Amino acid sequence: MTPTITDDGIIRFNFLQLNDVYEIAPLENGKVGGMARVATLRKQLTNENPNTLTVLAGDFLSPSLIGTIKRNGKRIKGAQMVEVMNATGVDLVTFGNHEFDIKEQELQDRINESEFTWLGTSVRRINTKTGKKSKFYQETDSTVNYVPDTWTWEITDEDGTSIKVGFFGATLDMNKVKYVEYLDVTNTCLEAVQTLSMQTDVVIGLTHLNVAEDLELAAKLPKVPLLMGGHDHHHIKDMVGNTHVCKADANAKTAYVHTLTYNKNTRKTTVSSKLIDINDQLHSDEEVKAIVDKWKRIMDDNLTKVVDQPYAEIYYSKVPLDARESVNRREQTNVGRMINEAMMKVAKREVDLSFFNSGSVRIDDKLQGTISAVDVFKILPFGGPLVEIDIKGDLLLKVLNESKSRVGQGAYLQRKKVFYSDKKEAWMINGAPLDPEKVYHAITTDFLMMGIDLKTLHVNDPGIKKIYRPDPDDRTDLRNNVILTFIDYLINLPSERD
Ligand SMILES: [Zn+2]
Structure with missing residues (x-):
């Protein structure tokens, strides 16, 4: 007799959070960081619970040494990060200030190459040739898909409990370049949360702000249980009311794993966050490591031209x-x-x-x-x-x-x-x-x-x-x-x- 599985109204899901990652390879003589290790952690989490989402809270296309090196006459400018993030299985990102270090067309190329979703809640693109303002977009051969202000993740667990998790982003207005317009962070986030509250069960923020701005925003969003942030390069865990604010260390020296439980009957969310060291205790995923090694060879070929x-x-x-x-x-x-x-x-x-x-x-x-x-x-x-x-x-x-x-x-x-x-x-x-x-x-x-x-x-x-x-x-x-x-x-x- 097979036991009947009934929907208990309770669902558990994970976020694997990174922020401010510029280096694809491990640092400090190979001891810490490395995207191939992050890929292994992601696989472990996904095996344990398929409802796992991998996010990066901004700042990844610049600066890096590899990015400044030329290949086929063009500077690499974050192409190495996008290729590695695609292979690692990153699902969702928000714009950080460093995404606007590179030129308009370079950023467009990176967005086009990415297999993950971008959130552009508080930023707009200004086409410097035409002056036209629009959302950022991804171009394929035949279509233009606009980068959304909000994004919804639909998940179901083994006993059939099904919910929608809504996301919004935020980007601090630090990097003033001609092709970016910054919208008011508070207003755009409040609006996004209001829209998402009507369409989803839980609303989560993926922000790239100073910690003071994150805490200020958290105070205005009591129904949002978690802001996954970036920009500060050291890990931070804070709380305002019922809203958790978490940031991991830069360059994937650590990652946050958030386990959330949502109860449909009580409409309550609980958040349990764990800062995980990314170090040599985690083996490197072979597929991602091969890509990291490829880029390292390109870099080393250039470096040995200058030093032995x-x-x-x-x-x-x-x-x-x-x-x-x-x-x-x-x-x-x-x-x-x-x-x-x-x-x-x-x-x-x-x-x-x-x-x-x-x-x-x-x-x-x-x-x-x-x-x-x-x-x-x-x-x-x-x-x-x-x-x-x-x-x-x-x-x-x-x-x-x-x-x-x-x-x-x-x-x-x-x-x-x-x-x-x-x-x-x-x-x-x-x-x-x-x-x-x-x-x-x-x-x-x-x-x-x-x-x-x-x-x-x-x-x-x-x-x-x-x-x-x-x-x-x-x-x-x-x-x-x-x-x-x-x-x-x-x-x-x-x-x-x-
Ligand atoms: Zn930043």
């Missing part, structure tokens, strides 16, 4: 080197200081000051312990030559003031031997206030001299009295590539290893 042993230890740091974007674009950091020291060291004669744009620091992470050449490539993926300049004080004043007004942006300068004295209300160089009439000798990047990042600094400005470029054929002149400049500096620094 990309993965050898060049420095050991006890103190975390802070290469986080949010910090480097706002204040002077240890990484900024070290890169400037490296630049000053390769100058052909003593400089009065050194500076570079904080936007060239890209890894958006803290680095500790063994540092290899690959890490330097990740910190400064664009590379490029350094130049020495003779710059008149009045122009230098304009440049420094512009940099100060651009705090929070890539044009904010990391600098050395120059600081702003609030007391004297003046820029101080070598202990004296900046003299508009004096000509200063400085070292900076060739890129900054093009007037792209800082509008006030341009090679043709009459305030630039002389520019000294390295001979591109002289391989001993480390000014030819800031990556080599920084690698050489770290190699010669006393190691902090005990």
Whole structure:
């Protein structure tokens, strides 16, 4: 006699949550992270309960070293992440600010390649050619499918309990680019939740906001049991009323597994969240690992053109080197200081000051312990030559003031031997206030001299009295590539290893 299975009105389901993932391969000498391990965890969860949804709460297409490398003449720009996410089985994502680091057409290509669903609740695309505003969309050969503001997941369990779970997204308005319009996060989320409440049993948020904004939003959405968030790079678990707010660590160093139980009779949801370490205790899924390895080979082929042993230890740091974007674009950091020291060291004669744009620091992470050449490539993926300049004080004043007004942006300068004295209300160089009439000798990047990042600094400005470029054929002149400049500096620094 077969036992009769009856619908008990109770259903259990899982979310596997990732956020802020830029690296497809494991980090820290292979000990932590790695999307192939995430794929294994997903398989384990799915075997145990087919009602498992894998989500990524924004920031994955940029920045990464692989993304800046060219293949077939085109920069990779997140194609490696989309291929790996497709193979891992990611189901649902929201836009993060880093998705808009890449160009309009590059993002369109990535959306077209993705086999997962995007949520575009608080963002709209502005076509920069036509000025037309629309939702973001995915193009296939024959159709255009708009990225939805809300998405519904229909699930049924073994005894036949069936529910609909609704999702909305949210994206902070941090990365102001021409092709994106940001809608008001609170209003769009409240509207989305209202719509979903009428059509679904449970409503869940997949957000990419600062934690303060997440908690504020949670307070306004008492019926939403869980916000799965991103943007902050360290794990967070908080609660406002009945709403849980959870974020995992960046680069899949951890993942959150949320197990939810919904009771149709009481209409109550319970949430149980567990932060899982992604490390060598999880074996790597073969299929995903093969894709990760393929991209690693493409990267290594490019790296060995520049350095012989990309993965050898060049420095050991006890103190975390802070290469986080949010910090480097706002204040002077240890990484900024070290890169400037490296630049000053390769100058052909003593400089009065050194500076570079904080936007060239890209890894958006803290680095500790063994540092290899690959890490330097990740910190400064664009590379490029350094130049020495003779710059008149009045122009230098304009440049420094512009940099100060651009705090929070890539044009904010990391600098050395120059600081702003609030007391004297003046820029101080070598202990004296900046003299508009004096000509200063400085070292900076060739890129900054093009007037792209800082509008006030341009090679043709009459305030630039002389520019000294390295001979591109002289391989001993480390000014030819800031990556080599920084690698050489770290190699010669006393190691902090005990
Ligand atoms: Zn972010």
